[in-house]
Amino acid sequence: QKEVEQNSGPLSVPEGAIASLNCTYSDRGSQSFFWYRQYSGKSPELIMSIYSNGDKEDGRFTAQLNKASQYVSLLIRDSQPSDSATYLCAVTSGSARQLTFGSGTQLTVLP
């Protein structure tokens, strides 16, 4: 059973809109949560990390974590065509430092 679930998409939004990406996880002991962006043919690039409940903002990006609902999301405001990529949600649990990834959501921002 997949431990980290994401909507595979594809998700399309117009330029300037808000893109909302969602992720759920099954392990209640999960402690660290990450969003990575991966362009086609490239390696994952860290966008945000979040460790406690609530919102964390960094520029146009906001990560939201709700541990009670086992849910983490990423909002991208004022989406740009350059944001078009696959967004990967990753989680670490317990004492392990390994990242468990979701299957990714492919985002396309239409000019």
Add this chain to the structure above:
Amino acid sequence: KAGVTQTPRYLIKTRGQQVTLSCSPISGHRSVSWYQQTPGQGLQFLFEYFSETQRNKGNFPGRFSGRQFSNSRSEMNVSTLELGDSALYLCASSLGTREETQYFGPGTRLLVL
């Protein structure tokens, strides 16, 4: 700071051969993790090394092995290659604490024919 580097970037091998991939972490990072990415299985954890010791291991067969040197550089080896080993192999480095972010290298793309 220089990022994570991986060599080679591309490899073509045939079934039954073995391959060694190399990863140099960010300066000061002591933890190196290896991941395999395929279209079908996505990103999967192979193993993690910290201070020359394997600290964690994923669910891969024994054909996949690794090591870490005293300068934190790491190598992974795949013996008796199978067609299904064709993948992007990613190395990620971190300081090694529990909450620490992992930063990925550019990857090595392996094609097994």
